[in-house]
Amino acid sequence: AQSVTQLDSQVPVFEEAPVELRCNYSSSVSVYLFWYVQYPNQGLQLLLKYLSGSTLVKGINGFEAEFNKSQTSFHLRKPSVHISDTAEYFCAVTGTQGGSEKLVFGKGTKLTVNP
């Protein structure tokens, strides 16, 4: 079964510093990959997705992610973070369960941007 590992549960950074949130998944057979962001007391919203094509994907709010098939990774990056980027970030990968395809979520990474 597909599994998703987000290697850091918490990432503290200073404002304007670069950040990388790491995500690895278990099976590379024809996967679709997503990053979602959850601001406090809200639901998740899509940040970016990789379905096919260029391995570098750009999303909202200046975030980007790179699909690396050989390393089964889909790390999220931002060159300069803002206080408003403080949130929890979830990596999700398609996986088959019960004969149909579902999204499998990682456990999340809490990004805290300090002034």
Added chain:
Amino acid sequence: NAGVTQTPKFRILKIGQSMTLQCAQDMNHNYMYWYRQDPGMGLKLIYYSVGAGITDKGEVPNGYNVSRSTTEDFPLRLELAAPSQTSVYFCASSLQTGLRVHSPLHFGNGTRLTVT
């Protein structure tokens, strides 16, 4: 355009009580989902539906029931509440065409449930 609306926002239940968490979407999405989110555990799929009249179990269905009588509504029922069901519950919807999960999920703002 309201998107996905969940009610109530908060609820405290006693052990053994029952309740229904409401979810409605106005985007004419065919797929709807119920997830629970526990601290440090990510999201776990409880039930999902691919269209009106069709529901199926997810990863953690025990203790829950769902129905989908219309495209818009997807209520989640807890029959005999237990402390293990203390969690934040999210409803989501998406417009899926074909068998691949390629469309983004649209989430509600969640229902925070405490069972004591």
